[in-house]
Amino acid sequence: MSKYGVMVMGPAGVGKSTFCAALITHLQLNRRSAFYVNLDPAAEHFEHQPDLDIRDLISVDDVMDELKLGPNGGLIYCFEFLMENLDFLTEALDSLTEEYLIIFDMPGQVELYTHIPILPRLVKFLTQPGALDIRLCAAYLLEATFVLDRAKYFAGSLSAMSAMLMLEVPHLNILSKMDLIKDQLRKKDLKRFITPDPSLLDDDPADAGRKRAGVTIDPHSADPKDKDALMSGATFKRLNSAVAGLLETFGMVSYLKLSSNDEESVGAILSYIDDVIQFHEAQEPKEIPDPEYEDDV
Numbered sequence: 001m002s003k004y005g006v007m008v009m010g011p012a013g014v015g016k017s018t019f020c021a022a023l024i025t026h027l028q029l030n031r032r033s034a035f036y037v038n039l040d041p042a043a044e045h046f047e048h049q050p051d052l053d054i055r056d057l058i059s060v061d062d063v064m065d066e067l068k069l070g071p072n073g074g075l076i077y078c079f080e081f082l083m084e085n086l087d088f089l090t091e092a093l094d095s096l097t098e099e100y101l102i103i104f105d106m107p108g109q110v111e112l113y114t115h116i117p118i119l120p121r122l123v124k125f126l127t128q129p130g131a132l133d134i135r136l137c138a139a140y141l142l143e144a145t146f147v148l149d150r151a152k153y154f155a156g157s158l159s160a161m162s163a164m165l166m167l168e169v170p171h172l173n174i175l176s177k178m179d180l181i182k183d184q185l186r187k188k189d190l191k192r193f194i195t196p197d198p199s200l201l202d203d204d205p206a207d208a209g210r211k212r213a214g215v216t217i218d219p220h221s222a223d224p225k226d227k228d229a230l231m232s233g234a235t236f237k238r239l240n241s242a243v244a245g246l247l248e249t250f251g252m253v254s255y256l257k258l259s260s261n262d263e264e265s266v267g268a269i270l271s272y273i274d275d276v277i278q279f280h281e282a283q284e285p286k287e288i289p290d291p292e293y294e295d296d297v
Helices: 016-029 060-067 071-083 087-093 118-127 144-148 150-167 187-194 198-203 205-212 227-232 234-250 263-276
Strands: 003-009 033-038 100-105 134-143 171-176 255-257
Touching: 003 016, 016 033, 016 100, 016 134, 016 171, 016 263, 033 087, 060 071, 071 118, 118 134, 118 150, 134 144, 134 150, 134 263, 144 150, 144 171, 150 171, 150 198, 150 234, 171 263, 187 198, 187 255, 198 234, 255 263
Parallel strands: 003 100, 003 134, 033 100, 134 171, 171 255
Antiparallel strands: none
16 A cells, blocks of 8 residues: 655755645645654754654764764764664554655755765655555755845756756655745746746846946956855856756756745645645646735736
8 A cells, every 4th residue: 555755855944844834734724644754853843743753763963972973974874874774764654544644854955965875765765665655756945035046046946956866756846935035026027937047147136236336346356255256257157057058958847836824825735746646646736826926917
């Protein structure tokens, strides 16, 4: 009997735990069962207490104290330890029925989703037939405020694509905290960020602002520690263009919009999760509501 699950991922501070809490609340209000698994060994606060917590097995603080590792090294050690003690997951998840949505709340260290092969091994264990056999999808969150900084947006999108390629499971990319940008970006402009558009680099507001102010910076003679000089240099622009071109070539990344404080928005995201894990065979994803923009007319 298959189980169903979603792995909530993304950089630190994008609202993963907030989304998990909103998702659990929505499921409970709609009389659906959720099983909440915290896999962040450095987590501290939860709105909903986890049903299974990796900190009961190992925590980053203990590893840092005993092995004298830094936060990132400690996190990687925790996941290596988890992979050596997978019974910790099996014993808790094996008895769950198909009525449950298993929600995995993941850490925010991006290297876990880009070039360290630990998570692909974990995903393979969770999804392999004959064992837990979880129909798993990934929900990769990127904070919506990233769209206000072209370089940050394309870098985040590249990380999202890297996670898609590494994990090889059905994948949803989500712009979280949409309520934070509804007064800073016109609705018609936001559409260009839903699927990364390389032409966004041609009208970067940062460059336009420098031109209006008459600011010219020679990156060859400027202080190497000067952030403005670095980010206005030709090399940095070529890097961003290459990243944008790579995203366009693969054509894999597009975003859904999420406001975790809006139950309708959370419900719409859940419908996409249910669709990709085939929780309901005949269900179609719901339309995701937009925040209220001043220029909706």
